[in-house]
Amino acid sequence: KQEVTQIPAALSVPEGENLVLNCSFTDSAIYNLQWFRQDPGKGLTSLLLIQSSQREQTSGRLNASLDKSSGRSTLYIAASQPGDSATYLCAVIRETSGSRLTFGEGTQLTVNP
């Protein structure tokens, strides 16, 4: 059974800091890994998708890496801003699970002005 863990559960940083969110998964037979953000009471916004054959993806101030063999992914946020405050979720798709996402519990990020 695939399990996804995110550390830390919560993080509070001052504006401008660079930060790293961690995600680990137990079954390395994944098809891809996706990072999302969720604002309170809202749906999920896709941030980055990393295919299992890729090592990293970048979008603006965000960079996500994937080490499939060790079951780890990191999301790097550069020069954090108060608008980055949200819950960040990582999710994996197993190779035989169609589009079924298995989510971690999320990291609640607060960026203080």
Next chain:
Amino acid sequence: KAGVTQTPRYLIKTRGQQVTLSCSPISGHRSVSWYQQTPGQGLQFLFEYFSETQRNKGNFPGRFSGRQFSNSRSEMNVSTLELGDSALYLCASSSALAGEETQYFGPGTRLLVL
């Protein structure tokens, strides 16, 4: 291109009633998945439909059911509602069969069972 839409956005029901939620995927997307989000359990997979066929099902009781129409719109139904069914129900759509594409989520339907 319009995003994933879900209706209704908010719903209040009482125990024992049934409810139907609707999801319209992004135009051209044929895969629709449903998730339940609660503070205690996080995001849990309910089921996935592709081209009107249920492809995957999560570990939920039979009170939870769904279907997909020929235009890819999907509905999920919960019968005999329980207090524990109070949650945010999210649907996601993607274009691909094998999950290699980004999944896009709707804003969710918040269900409160009294």
